[in-house]
Amino acid sequence: MLRKLVLLMLGLSLMLTACGNSKSANEALTHIRLPMGYIPNIQYAPFYVAVEKGYFKDAGIEIEFDYKFETDGVALVGAGELPFAVVSGEQVLLARAQGLPVTYVAAWYQQYPVSVIAKSELGVIVPQDLKGKKIGLPGLFGANYIGLRALLNAGELTEADVTLDAIGFNQVELMAAGQQDIIVGYAANEPLQLRAQGIAVTELRVADYAQLAANGLLASEKVIAEDPELVRAFVGAFLKGLRFTMDNPDEAFEISKAYIPNFSELDANVQQQVLEVSIEQWKAERLGYSDPQAWENMQNVLLDMGLIAEPLDLSNAFTNEFVP
Amino acid sequence: MTKRFIPILLSLLAFLLGWDLLTRFSGIPNFILPSPLSVWTRFLKAMSDGSLPRHTAITLTEIVLGLIVGVLFATVVGYMLAKSRSLEKVLSPYLVASQAIPVIAIAPLLVIWLGDGILSKVVICALIVFFPVLVNTIVGVRAVPTALYDLMNSLHASRAQILWKVEAPASLPVFLGGLRIGATLSVIGAIVGELVDAESGLGFLLQLGDFQYDTPMVFVAVFTLIALALMLYGIVRMLENKFLKWQS
Numbered sequence: 001m002l003r004k005l006v007l008l009m010l011g012l013s014l015m016l017t018a019c020g021n022s023k024s025a026n027e028a029l030t031h032i033r034l035p036m037g038y039i040p041n042i043q044y045a046p047f048y049v050a051v052e053k054g055y056f057k058d059a060g061i062e063i064e065f066d067y068k069f070e071t072d073g074v075a076l077v078g079a080g081e082l083p084f085a086v087v088s089g090e091q092v093l094l095a096r097a098q099g100l101p102v103t104y105v106a107a108w109y110q111q112y113p114v115s116v117i118a119k120s121e122l123g124v125i126v127p128q129d130l131k132g133k134k135i136g137l138p139g140l141f142g143a144n145y146i147g148l149r150a151l152l153n154a155g156e157l158t159e160a161d162v163t164l165d166a167i168g169f170n171q172v173e174l175m176a177a178g179q180q181d182i183i184v185g186y187a188a189n190e191p192l193q194l195r196a197q198g199i200a201v202t203e204l205r206v207a208d209y210a211q212l213a214a215n216g217l218l219a220s221e222k223v224i225a226e227d228p229e230l231v232r233a234f235v236g237a238f239l240k241g242l243r244f245t246m247d248n249p250d251e252a253f254e255i256s257k258a259y260i261p262n263f264s265e266l267d268a269n270v271q272q273q274v275l276e277v278s279i280e281q282w283k284a285e286r287l288g289y290s291d292p293q294a295w296e297n298m299q300n301v302l303l304d305m306g307l308i309a310e311p312l313d314l315s316n317a318f319t320n321e322f323v324p
Numbered sequence: 325m326t327k328r329f330i331p332i333l334l335s336l337l338a339f340l341l342g343w344d345l346l347t348r349f350s351g352i353p354n355f356i357l358p359s360p361l362s363v364w365t366r367f368l369k370a371m372s373d374g375s376l377p378r379h380t381a382i383t384l385t386e387i388v389l390g391l392i393v394g395v396l397f398a399t400v401v402g403y404m405l406a407k408s409r410s411l412e413k414v415l416s417p418y419l420v421a422s423q424a425i426p427v428i429a430i431a432p433l434l435v436i437w438l439g440d441g442i443l444s445k446v447v448i449c450a451l452i453v454f455f456p457v458l459v460n461t462i463v464g465v466r467a468v469p470t471a472l473y474d475l476m477n478s479l480h481a482s483r484a485q486i487l488w489k490v491e492a493p494a495s496l497p498v499f500l501g502g503l504r505i506g507a508t509l510s511v512i513g514a515i516v517g518e519l520v521d522a523e524s525g526l527g528f529l530l531q532l533g534d535f536q537y538d539t540p541m542v543f544v545a546v547f548t549l550i551a552l553a554l555m556l557y558g559i560v561r562m563l564e565n566k567f568l569k570w571q572s
Contacts, residue, residue: 071534078537079356098355098537140523141535166523167440168432177436307536 029062030230035073035085036065040260042271043188043278045252046108047086048259050241059233065259074218078102083223084234088143089213089298090307092317097308101221104318106235106288108242109214111207111281114147115187117171120200122181127155127204134163136171136180144184147206150301154209175199188277196270207281212301213294213318214281228322235322239288246279288323358540363547366540375529380548383525386442386514387552390449391507398454398506399499402461412462423455427513431520445517445525452513453506460502464495493570500564507556511549 036044047065050056056063066073073085074092078100089112092104116135118124124133130152137144152158167174171183172193183190191203206212217238219231245252253275257263263271295314302308340360346352347359354362370376405412431448438444472490481489518527526545533541 071537075355075537079353094535095355095537098539099353100355100537139521139528139531141528141532164523165440166521168435168521170432170436170521173436179436179439 029057030060031062031064032084032234033064033066033082035070035076035082036067037070037073037086039067042253042256042260042275044259045256045275046238046242046245048256049244049252050237052255053241053244055237055240059237061234061237074100074102077218077220080220080222083220083230085218086215087218088215089294090143090146090302092213092218093299093302093308093312096312096317102218103221103224103316104213104216104290105219105224105231105322106217106238107214107284107290108216109281110284112147112150112210112212112214113186113188113281114143114184114206115191116148116151116182116184116204117191117194117201118182119175120202124182124202124204127151127157127209130155130182131157131161133182134165135182135184136165136167136174137184138169138171139166140164146301146305148184149305150210150212151204151206153301153304187281188274192270192273192277196267211291211294211297213290213298216290232322235288236324239324242282242287246282249275249279286323290318290320355537355539358543362540363543367544370541370544376544376548379525379529380552383514383518383527384552386445386449386517386525387510387556389442389446390513391453391510393446394450394453394506394510395457395503397450398457399461402458403465406462406465419455419458427452427516431516435520440521445514448517449510449513453510456505456509457499457502460498461495464498465491467498468494497568500560500568504557504560507560508553510556511553515549
């Protein structure tokens with residue numbers, strides 16, 4: 001009796017394991033868990049649209065959004081546990097510098113999305129105006145720090161010319177409370193929130209001064225080698241969602257609502273602006289295309305910051321092979 | 325003395341050997357589980373470039389200050405609660421409820437309220453240390469035998485004399501037990517603060533290691549934190565040996 005029970009449990013667990021594998025049983029779709037690197041947000045509209053419009057399904061893919069930390073997503077892709085992740089450009093080079101076999105297969109943001117935001121009365125109009133100022137940023141790591149360093153470089157300034165103040169992800173609250181006058185944040189987030197609170201700010205967008213590799217799709221070298229058609233299908237479906245969102249922002253906005261918990265509690269006007277600003281940053285002659293110069297520039301910034309020790313072979317870091 | 329350390333050394337060696345074998349033969353990449361050798365190499369590099377001692381000193385300062393503040397408050401409040409049942413009735417629901425608040429969730433708010441300097445980290449550390457020391461202070465003071473009070477009263481001892489001659493020594497074993505827990509938890513407190521606004525300290529090194537996929541650095545920071553916790557635990561044990569000799 002006990003033996004039968006054990007065998008039955010083993011059989012059941014095998015069946016369940018089979019169900020959890022990449023092909024879902026009834027529709028033969030390839031199930032992909034996609035680390036997004038951030039919480040559900042209107043900026044992910046192209047992904048939500050690609051699901052709702054059936055672009056992923058038509059490509060034979062079933063997507064499961066996974067809102068884990070960006071670095072965890074990269075590590076899982078590097079370990080070959082997951083095929084894809086949504087990441088920012090610097091992560092690709094930092095990961096490759098540590099030997100992670102990952103490649104960036106499609107650009108989503110064509111502009112590096114970070115900005116330095118200052119209270120209007122300070123008159124910060126160009127990077128040189130930051131000289132001698134105190135700047136609040138989440139920490140001395142991450143995209144905010146890298147964007148700031150690129151901006152300082154553009155203004156021929158160094159970190160010694162400014163005072164950096166690590167404040168966590170409290171930029172808006174601290175600026176609104178009058179504890180910070182200049183902060184680093186995302187062009188499609190902090191400036192919009194501050195203006196919505198009636199705080200007049202000027203904005204220095206990193207993208208206006210430096211062309212850096214920004215957010216896009218990362219793939220493992222394993223999936224590229226073993227299943228390049230899956231990569232092509234995945235990139236193609238995402239880019240269709242991106243194109244649709246850019247051409248039909250209102251419909252994309254409506255579609256995205258269902259994917260963002262507590263959307264009704266958010267300021268709809270601000271959310272609309274977030275999407276508008278994001279779309280500006282996505283524009284490209286050829287959607288998905290990675291500009292080699294942007295990667296060169298990113299590498300130079302990371303080398304300059306000492307975050308990578310020596311130049312990498314950039315031809316392995318990104319590819320335009322899967323971009324239609 | 326040497327004999328006492330042999331089992332510890334043997335278990336450590338077995339742990340290192342098991343870890344090394346796992347990284348060699350499991351096929352787990354170095355950025356997921358680095359080998360002991362790569363962690364040791366990273367440790368030497370972080371020591372030689374001065375980054376590890378610098379960040380460790382910052383974290384240790386926060387821990388020590390947090391411990392002092394947390395223990396002082398917990399001892400005073402704990403003593404008051406031990407002596408007054410009515411005060412305990414009023415305050416204990418709040419004190420217990422405060423333990424249900426995940427410190428990691430309110431840490432960003434503390435940084436906003438208290439500023440992003442050392443103060444917010446010390447307060448977070450003190451908050452974590454507070455409860456175990458508080459509970460043990462109450463238990464310790466309440467456990468003082470009534471006969472001792474009777475004796476002191478018969479000798480017309482003052483309140484201060486009762487406190488120093490009876491209550492303090494009698495409650496010390498339980499109090500130091502709480503301090504042992506508080507001291508090891510204080511390490512977590514300092515790190516929580518440093519993770520919120522990463523600029524310096526071992527929490528910053530952890531974040532930087534994570535951001536750069538420098539997993540050996542993450543391990544170095546983690547082992548340093550373990551070493552700090554063990555050191556603090558050892559200091560409390562030494563205090564116990566010194567002040568509780570009379571027990572044995």
